[in-house]
Amino acid sequence: METSKVIHAIYTDDDVLMSAVKKVRAERYHIEEIYTPFPVHGLDKAMGLAPTRLAITAFIYGLLGLAVAVVMMNYIMIDDWPQDIGGKPSFSYIENMPAFVPIMFELTVFFSAHLMVITFYLRSRMWPFKNAENPDPRTTDDHFLMELAVQGNGDELENLLKDTGAVEINVIDKTD
Template sequence: MAAKVLHAFYTDDDILMNAVKKVRDKKYSIEEVYCPFPVHGLDKAMGLQHTKLAITSFLYGCVGLAVALTMMNFIMIVDWPQNIGGKPSFSLMENLPAFIPTAFEMTVFFAAHLMVITFYMRSKLWPFKEAENPDVRTTDDHFLMEVNVGANDIQEVAEFLHSTGAVEIDLKKEVKHD
């Protein structure tokens, strides 16, 4: 979907935070904010929802634990039982203390690797993907806030953004967001 978007540039993170709050109070739509470093509290100021990645991490860990216990039960109890040090190999529960380190490592392994894959898929970071940064200055010393103009007057929104501390305002007529 293409829309008219204003790019407002800021030189300080505190000014940016105050500007985001003012823009949200004015009910303008903030498309995205680009920063050269993480700005703590910006997600809350923008009104972004909490991520559900922690839930998926827990579920991936549970899958890893289930795979580990199933694998160890099959290998050590069913397929190739061995009498090691006089310990019986009749069931998984009798030998569970010996399997705890392996079960823990498989849990962490599955959670970590599947979370990386999930993060890349969720943020659409594919190999050889070109950067979507609208201005190279946002990787050095500037902060950029994309504000959707919508049905509002462009000049009015630009003046409001300038009053929030923006040092430069550019109009981008066709900005496409998925």
């Protein structure tokens, strides 16, 4: 097991955290992770993270749901068990499509929503019975934690973090 040192800088205000992230990035330090009790708007952009592709997967999952709805309704209502409902013919899918629109919409939303939740949990590596990776329990209540790797620059990094408004700075040995 390899150990490395990281600095945990703790902040009590999200606006102070945002300005600290900008100052730390301007000094060319790499921020490993930031833990917050709630989503902070613009933090991903300030950290320089790439935009997420989850919206693309949501669209693909919606198309999958739409395809499943079309194939399912064509098989059930046209091929397997055609029924005369309200005097409407069941000779082809196209003739009955207006009646199928609500089902197509619902399955599009159903597939997109459920598969997005599963994708989010898998992508975030948050599966059942997983131990929490949160380094400080206060970040689930009212504190913000910025984690930075120490590579021989510990003192100047600590001074920079103090200048940015960190209320607490801890150097931790992190085991990989």
